[in-house]
Amino acid sequence: MPETARSIPRRPENRYGNRPTMKDVAARAGVGLKTVSRVVNGEPGVTPDTERRVQEAIEALGFRRNDSARVLRKGRTASIGLVLEDLADPFYGPLSRAVEEVSRAHGSLLINGSSAEDPDREQELALALCARRVDGLVVIPAGDDHRYLEPEIRAGIATVFVDRPAGRIDADVVLSDSFGGARDGVAHLIAHGHRRIGFIGDMPRIHTAAERLRGYRAAMEDAGIAVGDAWMSLGVTDPERVRGAAEDMLSGPAPVTAIFAGNNRVTVTVVRVLAEHTRRVALVGFDDFELADLLRPGITVVAQDPARLGRTAAERLFQQLDGSLLTPERIELPTRLIARGSGELPPED
Amino acid sequence: MPETARSIPRRPENRYGNRPTMKDVAARAGVGLKTVSRVVNGEPGVTPDTERRVQEAIEALGFRRNDSARVLRKGRTASIGLVLEDLADPFYGPLSRAVEEVSRAHGSLLINGSSAEDPDREQELALALCARRVDGLVVIPAGDDHRYLEPEIRAGIATVFVDRPAGRIDADVVLSDSFGGARDGVAHLIAHGHRRIGFIGDMPRIHTAAERLRGYRAAMEDAGIAVGDAWMSLGVTDPERVRGAAEDMLSGPAPVTAIFAGNNRVTVTVVRVLAEHTRRVALVGFDDFELADLLRPGITVVAQDPARLGRTAAERLFQQLDGSLLTPERIELPTRLIARGSGELPPED
DNA sequence: TAGAGCCTGGACAACGTTGTCACAGCCGGG
DNA sequence: CCCGGCTGTGACAACGTTGTCCAGGCTCTA
Numbered sequence: 001m002p003e004t005a006r007s008i009p010r011r012p013e014n015r016y017g018n019r020p021t022m023k024d025v026a027a028r029a030g031v032g033l034k035t036v037s038r039v040v041n042g043e044p045g046v047t048p049d050t051e052r053r054v055q056e057a058i059e060a061l062g063f064r065r066n067d068s069a070r071v072l073r074k075g076r077t078a079s080i081g082l083v084l085e086d087l088a089d090p091f092y093g094p095l096s097r098a099v100e101e102v103s104r105a106h107g108s109l110l111i112n113g114s115s116a117e118d119p120d121r122e123q124e125l126a127l128a129l130c131a132r133r134v135d136g137l138v139v140i141p142a143g144d145d146h147r148y149l150e151p152e153i154r155a156g157i158a159t160v161f162v163d164r165p166a167g168r169i170d171a172d173v174v175l176s177d178s179f180g181g182a183r184d185g186v187a188h189l190i191a192h193g194h195r196r197i198g199f200i201g202d203m204p205r206i207h208t209a210a211e212r213l214r215g216y217r218a219a220m221e222d223a224g225i226a227v228g229d230a231w232m233s234l235g236v237t238d239p240e241r242v243r244g245a246a247e248d249m250l251s252g253p254a255p256v257t258a259i260f261a262g263n264n265r266v267t268v269t270v271v272r273v274l275a276e277h278t279r280r281v282a283l284v285g286f287d288d289f290e291l292a293d294l295l296r297p298g299i300t301v302v303a304q305d306p307a308r309l310g311r312t313a314a315e316r317l318f319q320q321l322d323g324s325l326l327t328p329e330r331i332e333l334p335t336r337l338i339a340r341g342s343g344e345l346p347p348e349d
Numbered sequence: 350m351p352e353t354a355r356s357i358p359r360r361p362e363n364r365y366g367n368r369p370t371m372k373d374v375a376a377r378a379g380v381g382l383k384t385v386s387r388v389v390n391g392e393p394g395v396t397p398d399t400e401r402r403v404q405e406a407i408e409a410l411g412f413r414r415n416d417s418a419r420v421l422r423k424g425r426t427a428s429i430g431l432v433l434e435d436l437a438d439p440f441y442g443p444l445s446r447a448v449e450e451v452s453r454a455h456g457s458l459l460i461n462g463s464s465a466e467d468p469d470r471e472q473e474l475a476l477a478l479c480a481r482r483v484d485g486l487v488v489i490p491a492g493d494d495h496r497y498l499e500p501e502i503r504a505g506i507a508t509v510f511v512d513r514p515a516g517r518i519d520a521d522v523v524l525s526d527s528f529g530g531a532r533d534g535v536a537h538l539i540a541h542g543h544r545r546i547g548f549i550g551d552m553p554r555i556h557t558a559a560e561r562l563r564g565y566r567a568a569m570e571d572a573g574i575a576v577g578d579a580w581m582s583l584g585v586t587d588p589e590r591v592r593g594a595a596e597d598m599l600s601g602p603a604p605v606t607a608i609f610a611g612n613n614r615v616t617v618t619v620v621r622v623l624a625e626h627t628r629r630v631a632l633v634g635f636d637d638f639e640l641a642d643l644l645r646p647g648i649t650v651v652a653q654d655p656a657r658l659g660r661t662a663a664e665r666l667f668q669q670l671d672g673s674l675l676t677p678e679r680i681e682l683p684t685r686l687i688a689r690g691s692g693e694l695p696p697e698d
Numbered sequence: 699t700a701g702a703g704c705c706t707g708g709a710c711a712a713c714g715t716t717g718t719c720a721c722a723g724c725c726g727g728g
Numbered sequence: 729c730c731c732g733g734c735t736g737t738g739a740c741a742a743c744g745t746t747g748t749c750c751a752g753g754c755t756c757t758a
Contacts, residue, residue, distance in 0.1 A: 019504045021744055032708035045706060062500030067480045068420040069744035072713050088446035093437035100436060100463060111460045114449060128458060131416045151411030155368045271643060291640045294620060370714055381738035394736060418714035421743050
């Protein structure tokens, strides 16, 4: 009596391309399922001899534990998510690398994605990561309303925001001191004799951009300088428009003699524009960038420490996970002014 | 008779901090488990009225599907892994961003990690990703033996290597034409009159480094120039030693009049060294980098297209997954010489 | 040598989801 | 009025692992 296909409990080709499971290993080694589990996890209570047999079977079958099942059972995924603005932005390289290092030190993997500065995409990404049940989330906000994360946080997903604060929820935040940095940078220009100082920055709906603008205003006010109508350019971000904004400030009857650039992309564009002018215009940029010291003159910058931002955030995340359940806090890291020449040029009319 | 604790089927605080499950949603909506599943997955066959009730329950409880369980059941994780050398290296930013974009277009998440150029760490990472049952793997090799991936590939994990070839296994590979690029770059220097040309590159055990060296030798040989003993520096990689190597080539009785730099980190260091010398030395670097055009002179480079590398690799990966099960192939992308000044300087003794 | 205690190993349920299948109710045609 | 099919719904098993618990065999002591 041949067995019919019907009578065989279907094992439909095991969709991971037919991977061996612990059951298979157990059968081959002639031991129980749990014993294999113990060997795989290095749990005690297995005779050396049994262990060897199991190891051989694992080797022979090419078994690798299925972490999905493990996660389902244990509830911890040993992975954290990172939502950033753009993986390709050099500012975020060291930041994510630092997050990764800390994560690795805690035995976690890093899952990440770019929001491309789009709030909807940020939300979509963050929630997808939550559906994977990452243990924690490091978010560089694109949007300004993060209430959508409330149920997740309540459900125990650790969360830290970096570089920009969270919107409308109470959460851990790690920031650079954008206000103070910008104020110092502008004050530096003022100290070198400038009065007509331009500011080019990102959209003020971005917190850091707003803070830097505030720092600019504060420094000007401290020096008793009234800000000219045409000295500020807000919300321009693509190179062409930054270029236009810079040209505008540099022309007219009373052109600026110095420019403060709100982030490194703006700085670089401004450097290009200034290279085309004969008049020497002073420049201080927010954010350091590679080769800033090699240009002539070197570019004076207000430097953040992206690696430290990332490290601090990630460490805070794992503190949350360790249960040292601190109340949400706002951590501001100091910036550092690096004088390289461009910020020390005297005014030239 | 009060129920005793024993008699209650244990629901031990549900370790995801107590997340609602489909069961909870079903109970609340007064429907069956499977109906909730149907609603969540947008499957047909649910009355609008029932669907509304379920949606309300989902909303009220803050339910989010547990993808771990889903993965366990379905066998596809909708995520791919990327093992790269260093997240913080600007060369890999656009590459990983491109992989991410393609991945996203296919509805997959990206999990990544840095090997830090350490073969063991590469293996550890790749296997950890396999244990998570990523659907596919994009690897920038650090090591030169990838046989450890054989069981995984057999088990159905799609795999593509980028930037450097796989070692000792037959797999898809996407590369830049390092040999041709280096040959062209060196030929460019020769065309501008140089005969004594130095080469500073990475360890020849790295395939790209070896290929670039080969390109250098080929160009020199084509021009009938015998390579001087002191003209080559291989395997130096940290800035201090690159600096030393450059200084060595630039001193002595017959110093080089031009340098070919094997990758962008070397190029940048060489730029720094040359800036300290009065003698004008020509320079061509492999890899483009931001601001190369702003330096004086601008730096002539052999440019790769990292985004295209990443995109090509990721697309190939998803082709493997789609089942258009092409045989492993080696794809070489062309490089492009960008003349900016430093490579066109005439020899100066 | 019997009993207590320890050590090794295995049976079984549970994690939260989805695929399979069956069933109830309804409709229209014969 | 009956029957076949169609539609919406739910019960149940299975995915691969780990935690719990118990059994059997061993050693050690009285």
